Amino acid sequence: MHWIAGGSPVGWFDYAEAALWLSAMLWIALSAGKFADGTTDDFFLASRRIPMAAACIAFIATETSALTIIGVPAVAFRENWNYLQFFIGSAAARIVIAYLFIPAFYHRRYQTIYGYLRERFGPWTQHAASLIFFVTRFMASGVRLMAAAVAVSVFLGFPLPPVLMVMVVASLLYTVWGGVRAVVWANVLQGVVFVGAGAASLAFLVSHIPGGTGTILSLGKSAGRLDLFRLGPSWGAPGFLKRFFLDPNILWIAVINGFIGSLAAFGTDHEMMQKLLTVETRAKSQKTMLAATAGSFAVLVLFLSIGTALFAFYQEHQALALPTRLDAIYPHFAKAVMPGPLRALVLSAVLLLSFDLPLSSLSAVFVNDLYRPIRSGEEPEAHYMRVSRAAVIVSAALLAVLAYGFSFFDRMLWLAFKITGVTLGSLLGVYLLGFLTRHRGDRANAAAMGLMTAANACILFALERSGLPLGWSWLIVIGTLGTFTLAWALSPWLD
Numbered sequence: 001m002h003w004i005a006g007g008s009p010v011g012w013f014d015y016a017e018a019a020l021w022l023s024a025m026l027w028i029a030l031s032a033g034k035f036a037d038g039t040t041d042d043f044f045l046a047s048r049r050i051p052m053a054a055a056c057i058a059f060i061a062t063e064t065s066a067l068t069i070i071g072v073p074a075v076a077f078r079e080n081w082n083y084l085q086f087f088i089g090s091a092a093a094r095i096v097i098a099y100l101f102i103p104a105f106y107h108r109r110y111q112t113i114y115g116y117l118r119e120r121f122g123p124w125t126q127h128a129a130s131l132i133f134f135v136t137r138f139m140a141s142g143v144r145l146m147a148a149a150v151a152v153s154v155f156l157g158f159p160l161p162p163v164l165m166v167m168v169v170a171s172l173l174y175t176v177w178g179g180v181r182a183v184v185w186a187n188v189l190q191g192v193v194f195v196g197a198g199a200a201s202l203a204f205l206v207s208h209i210p211g212g213t214g215t216i217l218s219l220g221k222s223a224g225r226l227d228l229f230r231l232g233p234s235w236g237a238p239g240f241l242k243r244f245f246l247d248p249n250i251l252w253i254a255v256i257n258g259f260i261g262s263l264a265a266f267g268t269d270h271e272m273m274q275k276l277l278t279v280e281t282r283a284k285s286q287k288t289m290l291a292a293t294a295g296s297f298a299v300l301v302l303f304l305s306i307g308t309a310l311f312a313f314y315q316e317h318q319a320l321a322l323p324t325r326l327d328a329i330y331p332h333f334a335k336a337v338m339p340g341p342l343r344a345l346v347l348s349a350v351l352l353l354s355f356d357l358p359l360s361s362l363s364a365v366f367v368n369d370l371y372r373p374i375r376s377g378e379e380p381e382a383h384y385m386r387v388s389r390a391a392v393i394v395s396a397a398l399l400a401v402l403a404y405g406f407s408f409f410d411r412m413l414w415l416a417f418k419i420t421g422v423t424l425g426s427l428l429g430v431y432l433l434g435f436l437t438r439h440r441g442d443r444a445n446a447a448a449m450g451l452m453t454a455a456n457a458c459i460l461f462a463l464e465r466s467g468l469p470l471g472w473s474w475l476i477v478i479g480t481l482g483t484f485t486l487a488w489a490l491s492p493w494l495d
Helices: 012-033 040-048 052-063 066-078 082-107 114-120 123-156 160-207 212-222 240-246 251-267 270-276 282-316 326-336 340-353 359-374 381-406 412-436 443-466 474-494
Strands: none
Touching (some): 012 160, 040 160, 040 381, 052 160, 066 082, 066 340, 082 270, 114 123, 123 326, 160 212, 160 270, 160 282, 160 340, 282 326
16 A cells, blocks of 8 residues: 555644644734724624625634534444434524524624623523523533644644643634634634645545545445434334434434524524624625525535545555544544645644634623623723723633643533533523513523523433433423523513
């Protein structure tokens, strides 16, 4: 197998290419920041002047993390394409967000989506939602940052602390300078690089498997690696209910969880919605969301294809060693087999995506939903800009500390991901109350969100400790229905 050009130690070329892409990202982001006008509207929403194409790519890049481009190929390599079932529900959720959520957020041109909750219900609901967002975003982003830093640290052979420091400082630098405008244009380069790396990886695999695409399809189909739908047991089959609540890959369960989960993740999390609010009008925002749906689907298919191609490659070249953990099959292949320039491109894609930290959205929510309401409102715009930049710096420091702390606890990885299931259902429940009903509660909403977050935390603890027969992906469904019902029921007493 002399034709395999990889396998050499990571060296100066890898470092140089990664440094080149990082420098390009910083240059683009800092250049974009020159157009800032010194207002919080520009700092947090780029004065709604971002082109639709840029906002679309930024949304896809924010949705796609370093864990995605590592984890999705691993799923296709080890299992099949069942993961794509979730996207059926997710695509439907994005259409609902485009035509139900986005018009409400553009109605008063709020700087954050939680401003809608203050006008629709009152300050208690707004503050409760903002605090839930902080907990969710800090935990989830801390884990994503830790995982990306560990991957890059292992790839380059560098200690974790300096890798983590470079990631945080670089993201902090352009966010403080140019706000969300700089973030969006950094996202654009991140999107171009990771899609380019994925396409080049797939092309390399196809060209180095005897028979190319035909062999990949043949081996994948015979091994069940191309199976898409899992219908699950019939209604009357033994153990149906247990499978219903435990197996997230059954078609209808995947569609339900994909729909509810995506409504919560994309419609109630300001980190995702912020990119959609940077375009000029509601109609453009809706078109951006629909275009991003198609783009996200294409990205998912691309990286699932890489996983299937990796399976065929290692079937054809069984003398090559597999990694100890199959979750790392894609970076292992890149490091062990790919030629230097392509290997460095994959490394750069993982590296650049790790710089997409939620510093702008965290600062926006702090300033607009927690800080402004307690001030007299007479402070000049320059005061709020100083507070905004200070909030970015503090958020970066907290994320760095969290990420470093998570690196010591292997079991914290999945628990931190599951925190979104604990909290996001509460947010979705109160938003649906606002969109679908005439309910006017405020304290009742805050109480319901707190109670259901606590209840879901207890359920998750039971799932982890006692093997309760319930998949954790149901937590968002439970939180949504529980918050909706409790807020309605408590309103006559609390409001």
